[in-house]
Structure formats: C-alpha cells, structure tokens
Amino acid sequence: MTGEQPSNRRGRQAEAARNDLLLLDAAREVFFCHGFDAPVSMVAQQAGVGIGSLYRRYATKEALLQHLCLVAMRQAIDAAAAGLADTEPWQGLVEYIRRCVEFGAGALAPIAGTFDSTPEMWSTAREARDLVERLVDRAQHAGELRNGVTALDIALLIERFTRRIGLPSDEEENNRSRLLAIAIDGLHATNVEPLPGRPPSAQHYEGRWVHRDTN
Amino acid sequence: MTGEQPSNRRGRQAEAARNDLLLLDAAREVFFCHGFDAPVSMVAQQAGVGIGSLYRRYATKEALLQHLCLVAMRQAIDAAAAGLADTEPWQGLVEYIRRCVEFGAGALAPIAGTFDSTPEMWSTAREARDLVERLVDRAQHAGELRNGVTALDIALLIERFTRRIGLPSDEEENNRSRLLAIAIDGLHATNVEPLPGRPPSAQHYEGRWVHRDTN
DNA sequence: TCTATAACGGAGTGAAACGCTCCGCAAGGT
DNA sequence: ACCTTGCGGAGCGTTTCACTCCGTTATAGA
Numbered sequence: 112m113t114g115e116q117p118s119n120r121r122g123r124q125a126e127a128a129r130n131d132l133l134l135l136d137a138a139r140e141v142f143f144c145h146g147f148d149a150p151v152s153m154v155a156q157q158a159g160v161g162i163g164s165l166y167r168r169y170a171t172k173e174a175l176l177q178h179l180c181l182v183a184m185r186q187a188i189d190a191a192a193a194g195l196a197d198t199e200p201w202q203g204l205v206e207y208i209r210r211c212v213e214f215g216a217g218a219l220a221p222i223a224g225t226f227d228s229t230p231e232m233w234s235t236a237r238e239a240r241d242l243v244e245r246l247v248d249r250a251q252h253a254g255e256l257r258n259g260v261t262a263l264d265i266a267l268l269i270e271r272f273t274r275r276i277g278l279p280s281d282e283e284e285n286n287r288s289r290l291l292a293i294a295i296d297g298l299h300a301t302n303v304e305p306l307p308g309r310p311p312s313a314q315h316y317e318g319r320w321v322h323r324d325t326n
Numbered sequence: 327m328t329g330e331q332p333s334n335r336r337g338r339q340a341e342a343a344r345n346d347l348l349l350l351d352a353a354r355e356v357f358f359c360h361g362f363d364a365p366v367s368m369v370a371q372q373a374g375v376g377i378g379s380l381y382r383r384y385a386t387k388e389a390l391l392q393h394l395c396l397v398a399m400r401q402a403i404d405a406a407a408a409g410l411a412d413t414e415p416w417q418g419l420v421e422y423i424r425r426c427v428e429f430g431a432g433a434l435a436p437i438a439g440t441f442d443s444t445p446e447m448w449s450t451a452r453e454a455r456d457l458v459e460r461l462v463d464r465a466q467h468a469g470e471l472r473n474g475v476t477a478l479d480i481a482l483l484i485e486r487f488t489r490r491i492g493l494p495s496d497e498e499e500n501n502r503s504r505l506l507a508i509a510i511d512g513l514h515a516t517n518v519e520p521l522p523g524r525p526p527s528a529q530h531y532e533g534r535w536v537h538r539d540t541n
Numbered sequence: 542t543c544t545a546t547a548a549c550g551g552a553g554t555g556a557a558a559c560g561c562t563c564c565g566c567a568a569g570g571t
Numbered sequence: 572a573c574c575t576t577g578c579g580g581a582g583c584g585t586t587t588c589a590c591t592c593c594g595t596t597a598t599a600g601a
Contacts, residue, residue, distance in 0.1 A: 297512030
C-alpha cells in the first residue's frame with residue numbers, strides 16, 4: 112500500500128526491513144501528535160529501536176521528514192484511486208476524504224517550507240493532484256458535490272481534520288469523525304447557498320512548499 | 327471588551343498601558359501561528375517591545391500563557407452573550423461560532439495540560455460553558471440545529487477551525503472562512519442523518535486541562 | 542534647570558534539549 | 572571459527588531559550 116516491499120529476507124535483513132516499517136509508523140505517530148519539532152530520539156523510542164539504527168536509514172531528520180511526505184503522498188494516491196474505483200461518484204469522494212483524514216494526509220502541511228522538496232516529491236504531488244481533480248470533477252458533474260467546491264477546498268478540508276488535537280485515543284477519534292461527518296454533509300449538493308469568498312489559489316497552496324529559511 | 331481598561335494615564339504610564347495591549351496582541355499572534363513553543367523573545371519582538379518590559383509584566387512564560395487563556399475565555403463569553411442577544415436562534419449561534427474562530431478561541435487547547443489552571447480560569451470556563459449551552463439549546467429547540475449536535479461538538483469544531491495553517495494572510499483567512507461556511511451548513515437542521523458515534527464526553531474534554539507533566 | 546524615579550531595551554547567562562557520531566556488541570552467514 | 576552486518580545508546584558539540592541584570596532614557600516634581 113505504501114510502496115514498501117514485503118520482507119522476503121531472513122535473519123538480520125528481515126529485522127532491518129521490519130525496523131523500517133516500525134520507524135515509519137513511529138515517525139508518523141510522533142510527528143503528527145507532537146509536531147515536527149519532536150526530537151528524533153522520540154521516534155526511535157516509539158519504534159523500539161536505537162537511535163543509531165534510525166540514522167543508518169535516514170541520514171538526517173530532514174531526510175526522514177521528506178520520506179514521510181513521500182509516503183503520505185503515495186497513500187493519498189492510493190486513496191484517490193480507490194475512490195475513483197467506486198462507481199458511485201459521491202461515495203467515492205467521501206471515501207477518499209475519510210481515508211486521507213484517517214492516515215493523516217496533509218498533516219505535514221505545517222512542515223511545508225522547512226525543507227527542500229525533491230523533484231520526486233513534486234511529480235508525486237502532481238500525480239495525486241490530477242487524480243483528486245478527476246474525483247472532484249466527477250462528483251461535480253454528477254450533481255452531487257456542492258457548487259463551487261474545488262479540489263483545493265477538499266485538500267484544505269482534509270488538512271484541517273488531519274491535525275490532531277491532543278493525544279490519540281478512542282474519544283479523540285470518535286469526536287473527529289463526528290465533525291468530519293458534519294463537514295462532509297456541508298459539502299453535499301443539498302446545500303445550495305454559494306460559498307463565500309474566492310476559491311483557494313493553487314499558487315498560494317503550492318507556495319507553502321517552496322523552501323524558505325527560518326527567521 | 328477583553329476587560330482591559332483604557333489608558334487614561336499620560337507619559338511613561340501611558341506607554342506602559344499601551345505596551346500591555348501590544349504585548350497581548352503579539353502573544354496571540356505569535357503563539358497561534360508558531361505554536362506555544364515559540365520563544366518569548368519573538369513575542370517581545372512582534373510587540374516592538376524589549377524582553378525586559380515583557381518580563382516586568384509577566385513573571386514567567388507560563389504566566390503569560392495563563393493570562394492569554396483567561397482573556398480568550400472572556401472573549402468567548404462576550405461572543406456567546408452577543409449571540410444570545412440576537413433574537414434569531416440560528417443566526418445567534420452562527421455568529422458566536424464565527425466570532426470565536428475569528429479571534430482564536432480554542433487555539434490554546436493544544437497547550438492545555440502544560441500548566442496549572444487557576445481557579446479563576448475554571449470559573450470563567452464554567453460561565454462560558456453555561457452561556458454556550460443556552461445558545462445551543464435554544465437553536466436546538468427552535469429546530470434549526472441538526473439533531474444530536476451538542477455544545478461540546480460546537481466547541482471542538484471551533485477548535486478545529488481556530489488552528490492556523492501557515493502564516494496569516496488574506497488567502498488563509500479566505501480559505502478558512504470558506505471551509506467554516508461548509509461546516510456550519512453541515513450543522514444546520516436540513517441535514518437529517520444522525521451523527522456517527524457518541525457525543526463528545528465532558529470528562530474527556532475538560533480532562534485535557536488538568537496539569538500533567540511533560541514526559 | 543536639576544534630581545529622583547520609573548519604565549525601557551537588550552546583551553548576557555546558565556541550563557537544557559537536540560541532532561548526530563562513534564563504538565562496543567551481538568546475531569547471522571559461510 | 573571468523574568475518575560481515577546491523578544493532579543500541581552514551582556522549583559530543585551546538586543551538587536554543589527562559590530569564591536576569593544593568594546602563595539608558597523619558598517623565599514628574601521641586
């Protein structure tokens with residue numbers, strides 16, 4: 112799903128492959144909950160792995176974050192593809208949104224601009240964007256999506272609901288899905304009032320991902 | 327509005343009073359945008375004030391945050407009162423939500439639990455909660471608010487939309503109010519499907535505000 | 542005008558946190 | 572038995588940050 116290959120290896124190499132996944136999961140958990148300022152050591156601890164092992168895989172904290180972004184984008188692509196596979200346009204869109212919120216797509220937006228984005232990241236992002244646009248257009252043409260809602264609106268909505276408030280728990284999960292249900296209903300075409308303001312600008316959206324120094 | 331008195335004083339005392347307000351505004355801006363981990367020096371800089379002057383007013387960073395919380399709660403109370411003053415139940419509720427999101431109520435939720443809450447904070451919070459409950463009940467009884475939505479749902483919704491993504495700008499403001507409009511429409515009674523899951527528990531909600539060590 | 546006072550700004554300090562390196566060790570593989 | 576490979580984590584050097592301290596400046600009173 113995330114593009115990682117299953118560990119056919121044995122012995123030490125198997126452990127290494129396992130650690131890879133543990134590390135990625137841990138990084139997501141830690142950075143999503145504690146912000147990207149969380150120490151790298153916390154990621155290692157959460158994964159149950161030594162710091163040394165972490166740094167053998169990711170030369171720097173920045174590299175870890177970049178990889179995390181890439182994986183998240185690939186997951187978003189998978190989710191969009193799954194949504195398009197649903198023959199029901201509206202249900203497909205909802206499914207996409209739900210899955211993105213669940214695995215935390217867009218949680219990395221606050222980190223945007225703190226490191227260089229690789230060309231691979233840009234091309235992956237473009238692929239994801241195209242799929243989502245198809246998904247949104249389809250729902251729009253089916254007359255199911257509220258008038259004026261763009262793919263960027265959806266992306267920003269996902270960002271909003273991705274960010275965790277407090278530590279993960281059943282309660283938190285429950286509350287988040289309640290609110291998400293409310294927002295999704297607001298997206299449905301049963302709401303006919305036009306949206307206020309202008310649609311989000313792609314320029315502004317993507318602009319956040321170009322590297323700028325911290326100062 | 328926030329309980330601060332106007333500066334009738336002159337000269338240096340007037341400057342001090344002005345600095346008080348500058349400092350509060352700056353603290354909101356900085357902590358809301360950069361997270362509560364932002365350095366105190368950044369607050370002083372944003373206010374155009376020396377660090378020394380900041381520390382003469384607030385003995386510690388914690389004291390500054392506590393005061394910020396208190397002020398935000400008082401603003402929430404004002405907003406709720408204004409909402410109740412509107413004779414239209416639904417419009418009053420919407421007004422309350424909009425104003426809270428605007429000035430950033432609930433943005434301090436992530437900070438919850440990092441410092442002791444004073445008795446004054448608890449009593450202010452109770453006052454705010456009671457007002458909001460009246461506001462919500464009124465809208466519910468008027469048949470305008472979607473079935474099953476509680477005051478805590480509203481509070482959590484506000485939290486979600488309060489948190490800034492990226493630096494403040496017209497674009498950001500525009501996008502946020504678009505999404506908020508969507509969510510508010512989802513709250514309207516025109517949506518008849520029941521909300522998923524359980525209502526948020528007050529215990530969990532308030533539990534976040536009791537002090538716990540960082541570890 | 543001169544002095545006392547009160548508020549100011551910001552360089553400096555001590556401590557803590559953090560990214561990352563390095564190395565001794567254990568587990569396979571042959 | 573011996574090499575290779577991956578492991579864990581103590582520790583190093585740096586940076587950051589909350590807070591202090593003090594020289595400076597503006598006002599008030601005499």
